[in-house]
Amino acid sequence: MSQGQKFFDDLGRLMNDAASVADGARREAETAIRGQMERVVNDLNLVKREDYDALRELVSIQGEEIEALRRELEAFKRRKKTT
16 A cells, blocks of 8 residues: 555545544534523423414314303393393
């Protein structure tokens, strides 16, 4: 193996090692940031999307029920006046 070829082989290995170290550092940083963001979100006491959607559906149904009861009450009042 010639000196030039050995140099480039060593340089290639060094670059691969550097890329592996950089990738490991990136993953470690992502994990740390993700953990910090989860703590922040938990401290804010935010509502989960599923819970919000379920409550929204419940409120919608109750709104419809209230409107139906109002119509029934008005009809009852009209019948009461005519009697």
